[in-house]
């Protein structure tokens with residue numbers, strides 16, 4: 410017997426949380442020319458004091474012993490925790506993962522970079538104060554949030570956890586803390602899916618002062634698609650996030666929620682992360698730190714990471730296609746979560762109750778029943794189109810100032826990304842542009858005019874914000890225009906900051922091809938609008954008060970009129986009293 414046969418494998422190595430996750434992701438960033446456009450921050454080890462912002466001394470001391478343990482001891486050590494593997498080097502790696510997240514927070518909060526992403530291993534969102542769990546040793550994002558509060562006095566932090574597992578470690582850390590709003594969706598299947606916690610259900614909303622600041626969206630079926638993810642953003646997360654008005658956004662960026670992942674078994678495509686990232690970038694004046702969590706299909710992980718980073722770099726978004734609307738299970742979860750949070754968030758107070766009857770569009774298959782064929786494929790066998798190239802036109806924005814009436818030939822958008830024109834008569838020019846576009850370019854344009862609100866004169870910011878999320882965004886995504894024409898009619902009453910937010914959000918469509926028409930006496934609006942078209946973040950709306958009842962009802966009426974044809978609009982019953 411030679412010496413090689415003596416080697417016995419003691420501790421089972423993890424099959425899915427492997428080093429290739431980082432090398433493949435980084436390799437894709439390099440191959441797509443994205444690393445050249447980023448600043449590569451130096452990593453560092455977190456120090457004890459930073460780890461102790463979240464974890465207990467006894468837990469830190471225990472983990473400190475692991476580099477000196479034999480494989481046998483290590484195996485023994487992990488038995489006290491769930492689904493986590495220890496290697497003599499994992500303590501060092503876990504300190505680097507925390508340190509990297511903190512380096513990113515420093516760079517964003519000191520204004521050295523606008524936003525960024527930390528590609529780290531081991532992940533963090535399952536680790537708790539005194540326990541490792543689910544491949545996680547230290548809670549990278551929870552420590553980053555405490556660090557941002559302590560070192561920079563950040564008042565309100567939004568943590569969005571789009572990983573397919575519930576980050577219970579983050580939830581437990583902030584459940585009684587109203588300064589940190591934790592949002593997580595996760596595969597749940599009525600508690601049948603790991604980590605099988607009752608604490609992951611929609612009715613766990615936070616405790617004491619923290620009530621309302623913990624949002625759990627359980628996925629009770631697999632196979633969720635882009636429509637399901639977008640619906641939860643439009644009809645739940647964004648309205649609450651704008652009401653909360655965070656100073657910083659941290660993302661537990663797990664990509665096991667993408668198609669092909671063996672853990673998630675979902676069907677959302679990697680380009681969805683371009684949109685989820687963009688929608689969050691309009692908050693906190695764009696201060697966003699994404700930290701890698703899970704993601705175990707190397708192909709979809711690499712594509713999803715590239716989609717996220719490319720959006721952080723400001724590139725135009727790829728249009729999302731075949732959005733067939735949320736499935737019944739999603740509507741049920743949405744309805745439950747909104748009901749559980751109605752008392753905590755005014756944006757939900759007047760919102761209609763969601764009926765879970767799905768209006769099937771003509772010829773649409775019903776996702777709720779397992780489709781033959783597709784369902785039988787294992788996650789690894791799933792195939793999906795590579796996300797389309799996202800080309801940035803050579804010119805980002807063009808401004809046309811009046812010298813007489815502007816003719817439609819300003820529509821040179823397709824050499825430029827977007828444009829703004831000061832015109833003598835906005836309404837007349839709009840007609841002129843619409844005719845030109847309809848004839849010349851492509852009949853799919855989206856005409857955005859301010860929604861008529863019954864409230865007195867000036868439009869109520871909250872009401873308008875709700876209309877943006879619950880109407881404009883879903884309609885825009887479903888309609889998938891090739892041009893967005895945004896016209897600011899005289900006397901619209903939309904305040905400048907809301908106008909900037911609207912201009913920003915509408916870049917989600919049409920590869921960012923937006924044409925803004927302003928009345929020539931509206932010169933004061935040119936600067937703020939151009940700033941957004943050039944990719945700068947919109948200033949915050951401030952913590953939004955409850956929207957006026959009549960505005961909320963006007964939006965509900967408009968939605969119920971439109972919902973028959975647009976199934977990204979939730980089908981609602983009568984609005985609550």
Ligand SMILES: NCCCNCCCCCS
Pocket residue numbers: 492532535543544572574603663665672702703704
């Ligand atoms: N049968 C137990 C499966 C445990 N799976 C742990 C997954 C951890 C994901 C971290 S993102």
Ligand SMILES: [Zn+2]
Pocket residue numbers: 572573574663665672702703704
């Ligand atoms: Zn995960």
